Amino acid sequence: QPTMSSSESLKIGIVGFGTFGQFLANTMIKQGHTLTATSRTDYSQLCLQMGIHFFRDVTALLEADMDVILLCTSISSLSEVVGSMPLTCLKRPTLFVDVLSVKEHPRNLLLRVLPEELDILCTHPMFGPVSGKNGWQNLTFMYDRVRINDEATCSKFLQIFSSEVS
Numbered sequence: 533q534p535t536m537s538s539s540e541s542l543k544i545g546i547v548g549f550g551t552f553g554q555f556l557a558n559t560m561i562k563q564g565h566t567l568t569a570t571s572r573t574d575y576s577q578l579c580l581q582m583g584i585h586f587f588r589d590v591t592a593l594l595e596a597d598m599d600v601i602l603l604c605t606s607i608s609s610l611s612e613v614v615g616s617m618p619l620t621c622l623k624r625p626t627l628f629v630d631v632l633s634v635k636e637h638p639r640n641l642l643l644r645v646l647p648e649e650l651d652i653l654c655t656h657p658m659f660g661p662v663s664g665k666n667g668w669q670n671l672t673f674m675y676d677r678v679r680i681n682d683e684a685t686c687s688k689f690l691q692i693f694s695s696e697v698s
Contacts, residue, residue, distance in 0.1 A: 541565050542688055545598035547590060547613060549575045552631065553604035555661040557584060559668070560692060568596055594621040599685050603630040603638070610638055614645050627651040627685050639678055652678040653686055657693070668693065 542565045546553045549571035557567055561583060569579055570587040579586035587593040594601070594617060605613045610632065628650055630638040635654055642652045657664075658672035673693045680686045 540688060540691075542599040542685070542692075543568070543597065544600045544602055544689075545569070545593045545596065546584075546602045546604055547571075547593065548603065548605035548609075549573070549579070549586075550604065550606075551661055553602070554578070554582075555664065556602070556604065556631065556657075557582065563692060563695065565692070568593055568598065590616070591618050591621055594618065595623070597623045598626060600627045600629055600689055603628065603632070607632050607634055607637065611641055614641065619647065619650070622650070625649045625651065625682060627653060627680075627682065627689060629653045629655055629689060631655050631657055635676065639676065643678065648679075649681070651680050651682055651686065653680065653689065654678050655693075 544560060544565050544567050546557060546567060546569040549569040553569065557569070560567055568585040568587060569575065570590050570593045576586040603610065603614070628642060628646055630642065632638050633656060635656065639654050646652060653675060655673065655675040658674065659668060664671055675690065677686065
């Protein structure tokens with residue numbers, strides 16, 4: 533049962549809905565956030581079961597006015613995925629978050645590709661579907677506030693992890 537008020541909940545668009553994206557999505561839904569997803573693979577059936585709106589293409593996801601775009605792609609496809617995003621479709625400044633296990637590459641790439649009004653938070657959950665299957669308590673979550681203009685959205689997003697970590 534979601535415990536947060538709608539003012540605390542975020543609209544999160546997940547780009548790359550593989551194992552890790554699904555893993556994060558499960559907890560985010562439990563916390564009461566509204567999720568959408570897009571992926572190269574068609575996960576529309578799974579998303580339907582999870583209560584997530586699945587978009588076949590990233591343009592539609594960007595047009596859907598998300599608070600956060602969560603990049604859960606593979607490291608090797610990040611450049612291609614972000615490079616192919618029609619960022620002009622964004623309705624307002626948006627927080628871009630990556631959850632890749634390497635830091636320099638996504639940080640540099642996102643700073644280079646994303647216009648200045650878009651916020652960047654690089655995160656590194658030091659856990660995954662196996663280690664985190666019973667919750668994220670006491671599991672390490674590292675992050676780098678690369679470029680944050682909208683403190684409120686960034687804090688709310690980080691809250692997803694800190695509220696799970698006791």
